[in-house]
Amino acid sequence: MNNDGVHNDPFDTPRQPIDPVRQDDASIGGLLRQLTREVPELFTKELALAKAEMQQSLVTLKAGIVAVAGGAIVLLAGFIVLLMAAVYGLGTMMQLWLAALIVGGITLVIGFIMLQSGKKQFEPSHFTPDRTLHAMQQDKEALKRKVS
Numbered sequence: 001m002n003n004d005g006v007h008n009d010p011f012d013t014p015r016q017p018i019d020p021v022r023q024d025d026a027s028i029g030g031l032l033r034q035l036t037r038e039v040p041e042l043f044t045k046e047l048a049l050a051k052a053e054m055q056q057s058l059v060t061l062k063a064g065i066v067a068v069a070g071g072a073i074v075l076l077a078g079f080i081v082l083l084m085a086a087v088y089g090l091g092t093m094m095q096l097w098l099a100a101l102i103v104g105g106i107t108l109v110i111g112f113i114m115l116q117s118g119k120k121q122f123e124p125s126h127f128t129p130d131r132t133l134h135a136m137q138q139d140k141e142a143l144k145r146k147v148s
Contacts, residue, residue, distance in 0.1 A: 057127050
């Protein structure tokens with residue numbers, strides 16, 4: 001809501017139902033005239049909703065990327081220190097090169113598993129404008145009812 005008390009969020013505005021056909025305008029011609037008036041407005045509203053949904057998804061995606069990148073940098077620094085400690089600890093029982101090889105191999109396997117699970121977060125299904133698709137399906141059904 002802005003300072004004037006008006007809603008600007010397209011997700012909060014109630015959807016206007018398609019105007020019922022008046023009794024005197026129930027002819028095929030009248031229905032077609034009404035349809036030609038309402039369909040462009042309907043598509044304009046649906047496009048605005050899709051745009052708003054995609055913008056919201058992009059804002060969420062950007063925030064997630066920034067958070068993941070920052071956390072990954074700090075995590076990487078700490079992880080490197082821990083790996084060095086593991087290599088030095090194993091180095092007391094075996095040669096240092098062998099300790100580094102063992103720790104590095106285990107780290108690669110763990111990293112690969114983590115990478116595969118992280119890739120699932122970027123699947124296209126997470127960025128589908130579900131509300132827009134649902135609203136368009138409802139509009140399609142309403143138009144079918146009016147035409148038939």
